Amino acid sequence: MKTPAHLYQSWAALLLGLLCVCSGLNCAKGSSGPNAVDGVIYPEHFRFRVTVPDNDQQAPSGGWRAVCIHAQVKHGNSDAKTLCKFEVGIPLRTKADGEIPLEEAQFAAAAMANRAARDVLSRAHPGDMYSVLCRDFINTYNAMLDAKYRGALVSACVTKGIETVPFGYKVGEEPVP
């Protein structure tokens, strides 16, 4: 399925909205082309849940936490919407970093999401399928996060029992709270 032009704009707006995170987390608004864009993903969106406890203090590394983000964009007052669901997993402790505090993991997850979005957007074309753009975003984000924290992983949402966090906003009218 090809992405209709207005959905492409919405997707692009989502990615640009994420850019706000990178510019210091104070930015709450962004815009792309003719569309007004509101929305930002904050570290607080990354409500990680521990799925493997770090209870082996003899080990140099261990533990796992994950969260599933549902990023949805609505276009104006129409029913059209795009969706990209992704799971972010980050170890609790790594050989290189030692313990990774929750707040640090959340900030890095948000900042990297922003950078990945910018990277994907720079390669996107109006005819691209949004499912492919979503996968490209996940892949780019994964590479960046793994470079920051060895072992960190971004994927489709699959893990049971973790929190699902909706991240949504509208393009062209008031943002969704």
Place this chain on the structure above:
Amino acid sequence: MMDLTEAGLVQLARRFYPTDYPVTKDEYDSEGLLPFQRTPEHARYLEAWDKAMVWPEWKTLIQEMHSKFDAIADSTQPWVTACRKCCVYVDRPLPNGALHVTRVAAAVSVLAPLYVTYCTTSIIVDRQEFDTCLLFDFPDEVKPHAATLSALVERILGYQALPLQFAQVQVLRARVPHVRTDREPTLLDAFFDSMLESLF
């Protein structure tokens, strides 16, 4: 013991990954699932992980690794790959505070009684890790570690090694979610991971 043939392994992998569900056909349904996530193959995959997360023998393996090696860890990334991973750390200090780290690892499939051993080498400087290499041929200094780790996996879990000549056999058109590009998945991907070097 499993009868390891190329055709048999491909057939087994297909029990957990549906065929002909490409990313280009992805569209969330009313319940928010992608088409491949509604298949019996994916249900089997999730069921396998449910069992792997409450696996008493895995805990035994980690405990026995502690008794055999100075530094070991469980490096499992649950549900998002097809294996549990553990590794032995062998450090060598370098000038200027850098550290050369060799991880001798076992990836243990949650889908079949199969494992692979391998190692990674990397450099850590100021909390940054780089120059990571993945090797299936062990450097001489860690060959004993690899042999001991293999023996533990086989004795405690009852698993057998995937012969490496099968590793790159393709499972054509199977949807293996942790293979992130458009290439065809291999048996190594399907039973284990596409990023085995991703050890923490």
